Amino acid sequence: MTELLGNLADGFAVAGTLTNILYAFLGVLLGTVIGVLPGVGPMATIAILMPMTLGSDPTTSLIMLAGVYYGAQYGGSTSAILINVPGEVSSAVTAIEGYQMARRGRAGTALAAAAIGSFVAGTIATIAVALLSPPLAAMARNFASPEYFALMVLGLVMAIALANGAPLKALAMIVLGLLIGMVGQETQTGRMRFTMGFNELADGSALFLPLVIGFFGLAEIYRNLEGTGTREALLKRVSNIWPSRADLRRMVAPILRGTGLGSMFGILPGNGPVLASFASYSIEKRITKHPEEFGHGAIEGVAGPEAANNAGAQTSFVPMLTLGIPPSPVMALMMGAMILNGIIPGPRVIEENPGLFWGLIASMWIGNIMLVILNLPLIGLWVRLLTIPYRVLVPAIVAFSCVGVYAVSSNPFHVFALTLFGLVGYLLVRLRCEPAPLLLGFVLAGPLESNLIRSLxxxxxxxxxxxxxxxxxxxxxxxxxxxxxxxxxxxxxxREKVFQEEEG
Amino acid sequence: MTRNRQDIAVGVIFVAIGLLFGFDVWRTELDVGTPLRMGPGFFPVILASVLVVLGAAIAIRGAIARIPPEAFRAIPWRGLLFIAPLPVFFGLTIEGLGLVLPIFVVAFAASFASREVRLVSAFATAAGVTAFCVVVFHTLAGLPLPLFGPWFDFLRS
Structure with missing residues (x-):
């Protein structure tokens, strides 16, 4: 226990430096700004902003990127509640009751419930991460290649189980991701693979950024430009942020239950945050004392899932940081960012980079405070961001994407790749092939192969x-x-039925 | 209609990709090796084979299963036309023109992906985006690129 406190204190010393606080703040701010934009989910936000975080030292870079993640997620809840355009599956749950509350003039209360739920969950989950990581890393240090190989296979399979859409397609996407991950110089023999004569492809991991920005940034724009579906704008002034005492009382238990669910599911492979927010919603719906309100704006249905979502978002760092297994697509992005920063996620991070490890954990809590400080008083600003028209948004995202990719690789080749990946990503979306499993495969391709080779x-x-x-x-x-x-x-x-209900 | 053409197409694409990767292993003579001494071609060959099998399964399922294809969504030709070439343009000009112009042109052209575009607002947006990118990537992140690149050298005699 004292060791834990000591570690956390060290972490706060790292995360509490002026630079790191500033970057965490910038991350949360930018994440919220982009994440609140309708139709831009956390994956797109993180992908687009990732280049801005690279370049500083790895700890600062990751702290900022984690801030982007929390900001994006919370921004996504804001657009889910206010205009019923959830940026991702987990805020789709928030949209169910949140949007109904907003339609009844209780948008402010819904936003506050989301913020308070996220904050409480974030605080508890930070402690959970600090408690769980060291023993998990210690256990993982006894793992040899066969265990790692098996763990990665499990992680990939679980990604299919929870992907939205046909499992066979998700499986094929994972395999495709693994194959794309084979591109470049092979580590054991130094042989080039699938480079088609392009020297630029020798470092296959440099494809990561164009791939994620193309798949999650540009493809997302093309999809939004399909221009179907009318957006019912609900942009009256948001007033009455502070929930009444009765509202607060009704929120407590759902938030705590949601936090528990989220912390648990977040660690398991297979996109825990999403699963946790669904689980929280259905539990609250089942045990509520106000069943008549569900579907018409029940505050429990906002507070619980938001808490679950946020707790899960945080604990999903645990397997990524300690085992090098990303349990969700967002963590696959984070893992890619760590590798770009020259840090290989795995059980050794905690020993070799204690400053980074504990600093990141401490920054999670700092980030959560900033989220509340930024969001509730400034809600008017975010509401106005929601009205940014597409003709302004699109140029900004396209330009950021190009500059960002070039800024990181300093090679025009990777900017060209952006065009290709944008088109391929959009084609895949149209063919109902979710790109997230592919990303997981891409990130795990190298470690999966080398552990297989070593095992055999x-x-x-x-x-x-x-x-x-x-x-x-x-x-x-x-x-x-x-x-x-x-x-x-x-x-x-x-499964199909469940996912359809969720979408409907 | 009982066939799902979309799934058949997806399956065929996956089979084709798997075969292409397999072909490339053979073309570049990647050593497959043995399980004991796996060569650089070993894992790719396994993956490519699995992808072919999965693709075939998806196509067959699409051909026999009664899954209604989803409603057709409009293809955003305008968006694709205006946005897709931009990274290529950016990549070709960034080292010659420097930061400012390529960003401006990309942002300006991307505005036209939306039908509601107006010239003045496109211009203003592009200027704003350029300014923001220059501050973030040039001033703050210190990207080692001139604002106006060597192609402007003829102006500086």
Whole structure:
């Protein structure tokens, strides 16, 4: 316990320097500004802003990027509540009750419920992250290649289970991501793979940024330019931010339950934050004392899922930081950013970079405070941002994307790649192939292959090594069961129905 | 209609990509090796094979399963036309023209992706975006690029 407090104190010393606080603030601010824009979800926001965070020292860079994430997520809830345009699946849950509250003139209360829920959840989840990470990292240090390989397979399979859309397609997208991850110089022999004679492709990981900005930034713009669906603007003045005492009382239990769910689901592979906010919503709906209000603006249905979402967002850092396994698409982005910063996520980060590790954790809490400070008093400003027309938004995003990619790679080739990835990303979206699993595959391709090679070398080419070691066998068994369950026809049908309901 | 053409197309695309990767392994003579000594071609060949199988499964399922294809959404030709070439333009000119002009042109041209564009507002937006990018990437992040690049050297005699 004292060790934990000491570590946290060190973390706050790192995160509390003027530079880091400033960058955390900038991150939260920019994240909120972009994230609040309708149709721009956290993935797009993080992708577009990532180049701005690179260039400073790794700790500062990651603190800022984490700030962007919280800001983007909270901004997404704001647009979900005010205009019913959720930027991502997890704020789609917030939109259900939040938008109804806004229609009844309780937009301010809904926003406050979201902010308070997020803050309480963020505070508790920060402690959870600090408590959980060291033992997990310690455990992971005993893992050898077969365990890592199995863990990554499990992580990838779980990504399918929870992807929106046909599981077979999601699986194919993961494999495609893994294949794209093979592009470049191979680490063991130094041989070039799939570079088609382009020297620029030798460092395959440099494709990460054009890929994410193309897939999540530009493709998103094309999709928004399809111009279907009318936006029902609900932009009266937002007043009455502060919830009444009765509202507060009704929020407490949902927030705590949501935090618990979120902290738990966040650590598990398979996009925990999203799952947690759904779980929180359905639990609140089931046990509420005001069932008549659900569907018409129940405050529990905003506070609970928002808390779950935010707690999950934070604890999903745990497996990424300690195991090097991103449990959600956003963490795949974060992991990519760490690698661009020259830090390989995994159990050694906590020992070799304690400043970065604990600083990042402390900054989570600081970021959450900033979120509240920024959002509630300035809500009028955010409301006005929602009215920014597309003809202003699009040029800004396209220009940032180009400059950003060039700023990081200093190579025009990667800017060219942006055009390609934007078009391919949009094609995939139109073909109902979600790009998130592909990203997960891309990020894990290198480690997956090298752990496979190492495992088989140790076992002298015998694939039974994965089944003879209890931990890897267990993980692979879970992965297999999950895969079978997802692909079973009747489960698939039920799943489709669930996702349709969520969208509707 | 019981066939889902979209899924058939997706499946065929995945099969084609898998075959292309497999072909490239063969073309560049990547050593596949053995499980004990996996060569650089080993894992890619496995992945490409899996992708071919998955693609085939998706196409077959699309051909036999009764999943109604989703409603057709308009293709944003205007947006694609105005935005897609911009990164290429940016990449070609950034090192010659410096930061300012390529950013301005990209932002200005991208404005036309939207039908409601007006010349004055496109101009103002482009100017604003350029100023913001210059402050962030040039002043704050210190991107080692001149504001006006070597192609302007003839002006500075």
């Amino acid at each position: 070398r140790v076992s002298r080419g015998d694939p039974m090594v994965f089944l003879e070691r209890p931990i890897s066998a267990g993980l692979l068994a879970v992965a297999l069961v999950a895969l079978i369950v997802v692909l079973l026809p009747f489960v698939a049908k039920k």
